[in-house]
Amino acid sequence: MPPKVDLQKCDGCKGEKEPLCVAICPGDLLMLNEETVKAACRSTRDCWDCMSCIKVCPQGALETKLPYQLGYHPARLIPLMGGKRVSWTCVSQDGKVERFNYKNRN
């Protein structure tokens, strides 16, 4: 499942030793494109959809996209990580918005 990079929002995590999404992916799938200095997924087919990269990105530059073969366009699911809470916004294919907000740490 491909995490899609928003090239406008991604700043390549300039201040970090290693871009945060690159550091976190359990499958070592994200890398920094040296030419654009933006994140890129080296093998979208190998993504497990764990959303670790999405949650860690400080710029909100990553989004999980369903392969079209499995799900219709343009549904979206966006997590927003707070200190001890998370809020999710889910927009269905026909535009209905659903929100979830709960504690994810004590």
Place this chain on the structure above:
Amino acid sequence: MGKNYPTTPQEVQEMQIETDILIIGAGNAGCYAAIEAKRQDPSLRVTLMEKAHIDRSGCLAGGMDAINTYIKKGETVDSLVKWSREQAGGLQRDDLYKTMAELLNQSIEEWEEWGLPVKKGENGEYLARGRWDIAIHGSEMKVILAEKVREYGCEILNRVVATNFIMDGDRVVGAMGFNIREGKFYVIKAKATIVATGGAGGIYKPYTNDGTDSHHQIWYSPFNVGTGYAMGIRAGAEMTTFEMRWCAVRTKDFNGPIDTISVGYNAAMINARGEKILAERYAHLGGDKAPRYIRANAPMEEWLAGRGPCYVDTTHMTPDQIKDLKTDYLNERPSFVLFLASRNQDISRDPIEIYGSDPYIVGGHTASGYWIDVKRGTTVPGLFACGDVAGGTPNKFVGGCAAEGMLSARGAIDYIKSGMVSRINVDESLVEKEKNRVFQPFVRQLNVGDGITPLEMEERLQRLMDEYAGGVHQFYRMNRERLEYALKNIAILKEQAKFLVATDLHELMRCNEVIDMIDVAEVLCHHLLYREETRWPGWQTRMDFPEKNDDKFNCFVNSRKNLETGNIEMFTRPMEKLVD
């Protein structure tokens, strides 16, 4: 792109590390082992070797929505031991299960104390979701655990992929591997070694693998490929019960969790005619309480009988329950909520479709893995095992893997204190040999250029296993002739591994992974061949031996690679009941 890593073994920089306890795999079990080792003796050096990043590695990366085994009021260790054995078709190491179950609740309560939100009922007790399950908000549980490991002062080596153990005679004295950022080769010597690399995903072709972006649309972590099993096989360790594969009922096309959820929300599995499958067709096997292999296989049998598609009937659920259910998904497999949204599916009207998963080898769910003793020592001195990689103890799940991590740390400390490891002598030529083996795909890329990519070899293996060793496309069915065909081709694949090529360190890791997967597949086929009965329909369906045969097979099927001949030798061990 500039090359910043070595491409020949001669260029490789070697990192030598010495430690007291080496833990391979900083997942659930590995982290608990590390914490427990430090708690028992803070002066010990504890090193974790992790192929990914400890904050989000292994099964817990995306989070969990439940703890599947917790001993609630009114239940006992013994009642859990008994339930688990029944779920496993009668085969389980009661001694291992009992010792694990005694520590089960401690691990969960500690996790809660460290920051994991556990849902509570009105009485203030953990919220039950089934007889043993409790509900959690576990999306961040791995991050929480990793913080604790750091707090206890353990040494963490992220992005170092273990490839083989270091041997001193017949003892394990550490492990070797390589770092996938700089390509350094690690030689880590340890007084005791704990393997905690999880189970094996990706041995079989998943049915969502249709040339799209969904190759890893699988239940188990696709980044746990069974390396810990493969390392043990290559070191001559005894393995048990690989033939008890884990196949699960999952949401169709998306591999989201559904079985425990359907139990938790009292949402029955139904077939295309709207019949309650378990209650109506499996009453003689326990109906809704039937063992998990029956539940996993039931919808597949309905498909075969022309009564598919099948569903979990969510249409009676209230809006609040549906919100809770979706929150569960967000805690464990968030993108399933996206999947429902992409189909505008209102599950109070359209039930969730279900289907079987591809098969996995996972000792936290079934009993596959290293044959161990109660101290979690393997048959190779100096090597301990815990979590999904350790066998004999089905139905461990999150809490059980953590508990077993603690037990393995205690076992390792006892071993160190017994004074059996005064000096470590390592034959340096073995280290050199391993380095050459690991970096071989680079050498071929440099000298020949042409070869086989890890992806090609992985897909060949997955197709082979799917069709000839009972994959999901074959409705989990197999017979002797097919398994022999699989083994014949596995032998060819092993021979062909020398043609693997890699163009960067990520691919080098993938090459080494596929080599490990092939070693696991070989042992698996031998196990499937040996058990000439059908004990767990679905998990293990032998069409040429469709009945259960208690006279011959109410025992463990074990294997060991003969390191002289290279042959996999099969034998049995008796089943001993401790709890009635």
